[in-house]
Amino acid sequence: MRVLIVSAFKDQGGASIAAKRLFKSLKEDVDCQMLVQDKNVEYLMFSCNEKPLIRFINFITNNLEKLYLRLINKPKHNFSFSFFGSFGITKMINSFNADIVNLHWVCNNTLSIRDIKKIKAPVVWTLHDNWPFSNGIHTDFPLKKDTTYHYPELKNDGLWFFYKKRLFDLKKNLYIVGPSKWISSKSELSLIMNDRKHFHIPNPIDTNEFRPLSENNFKNHLNLDEHTKLILFGANNPLTDENKGFSLLAKALKKMKTSNYKLIVFGVEDEVPDKLKTCLADAILLNKIDDNNFLNQIYDLSDIVVVPSLHENFSNTILESFSSGKPVVAFGVGGNAELIEHKINGYVAIPFDTSDLAKGIDWVLENQNKIDFKNLTRSKAKNLCSQKVISKKYIELFNQILIEDLNQ
Numbered sequence: 001m002r003v004l005i006v007s008a009f010k011d012q013g014g015a016s017i018a019a020k021r022l023f024k025s026l027k028e029d030v031d032c033q034m035l036v037q038d039k040n041v042e043y044l045m046f047s048c049n050e051k052p053l054i055r056f057i058n059f060i061t062n063n064l065e066k067l068y069l070r071l072i073n074k075p076k077h078n079f080s081f082s083f084f085g086s087f088g089i090t091k092m093i094n095s096f097n098a099d100i101v102n103l104h105w106v107c108n109n110t111l112s113i114r115d116i117k118k119i120k121a122p123v124v125w126t127l128h129d130n131w132p133f134s135n136g137i138h139t140d141f142p143l144k145k146d147t148t149y150h151y152p153e154l155k156n157d158g159l160w161f162f163y164k165k166r167l168f169d170l171k172k173n174l175y176i177v178g179p180s181k182w183i184s185s186k187s188e189l190s191l192i193m194n195d196r197k198h199f200h201i202p203n204p205i206d207t208n209e210f211r212p213l214s215e216n217n218f219k220n221h222l223n224l225d226e227h228t229k230l231i232l233f234g235a236n237n238p239l240t241d242e243n244k245g246f247s248l249l250a251k252a253l254k255k256m257k258t259s260n261y262k263l264i265v266f267g268v269e270d271e272v273p274d275k276l277k278t279c280l281a282d283a284i285l286l287n288k289i290d291d292n293n294f295l296n297q298i299y300d301l302s303d304i305v306v307v308p309s310l311h312e313n314f315s316n317t318i319l320e321s322f323s324s325g326k327p328v329v330a331f332g333v334g335g336n337a338e339l340i341e342h343k344i345n346g347y348v349a350i351p352f353d354t355s356d357l358a359k360g361i362d363w364v365l366e367n368q369n370k371i372d373f374k375n376l377t378r379s380k381a382k383n384l385c386s387q388k389v390i391s392k393k394y395i396e397l398f399n400q401i402l403i404e405d406l407n408q
Helices: 014-026 052-071 089-095 159-169 181-188 246-254 292-301 316-323 354-366 373-385 387-407
Strands: 002-006 031-036 045-047 100-103 123-126 143-145 148-150 174-178 198-200 229-234 261-266 304-307 328-331 346-349
Touching (some): 014 031, 014 387, 031 089, 100 387, 123 387, 174 387, 229 246, 229 292, 246 354, 261 292, 292 316, 304 316, 304 354, 328 354
Parallel strands (some): 002 031, 002 100, 100 123, 123 174, 174 198, 229 261, 229 304, 304 328
Antiparallel strands (some): 143 148
16 A cells, blocks of 8 residues: 655644654555655655655745735734645656555645646545635634633635635545544544545554653752642744733643642743733743754653643644643643543643633642552553554555445
């Protein structure tokens, strides 16, 4: 079986990290290759931007779309039309002669909506946000009205929406995988994807790469008291990306009963906003961590990981934490409750309730010596999302689709 994974990037953002992990899982068992936009690729990866002329054309078309989105006042970083697609990409995809093409996050004009129907092989599309079944919006952030939050309904209107639906309808052998049951249900109810077959397969995690460590001397490097509780929070641009929920975490920390703690924040690339400098005065700020061995040390060092995001599909941070043997406190949004079992291997807080978030952090810290969080979280990651488990599920799905395709 030949499988081609297509992703905008190989390691920029959670979706591409999940795609790369699946690629590494599958290539152990089948002939699997990966196509990305990045110029610097790894073994069995290929770039659709390898030639300078193609890179130049793609740069122009991508910026034309960004300019147009700015002119019509679409939300920055949260809306895409994907007018163009990378120049010649469908010809390149078809030249791989893959039995299955597995799409992941393919915006940033990786694939245009017209390109999907030109792919000859059956397509399995792994959902990482709403874009495949929306009018172009990626994430439906909750809106606050008075003291409550609600999620807006996805808009099923406009010429572009129905044009997109029409083009996708022309690709008959298109199948959908939701890493979380939550996003699968959203796609199944959508006007664009409601007639497609949906399957639920979580994202994989390398449980050998992220694991509890027998020795970890990093605490000494940070000059930390061994009795100080360490609370870990991190993401890409965790302080400036509103979706990551740091403002809610900051409020929750003020409401905690536990006072002897130190906050560690990783992934900080932007300058700390002035309004956050006071609450981060005693925090340890770490830049983006590209070395997973170092990241594993940070997880292992911590007592608890907090994921206060406003929106999550299937969180890599929760997966990495669990694989490292660490309990997680998160809001009950998206697929979080599919990983975190409330008051068993972590705490699922009432969405956006900072008092309940504080209560959850306190509960985990108070029960550290009473509950075997290490084994509970680690076993969840290994049984549900280890690379072998996920690779087997995808291969079974691919074989099922190929048999169906032959019989049509």
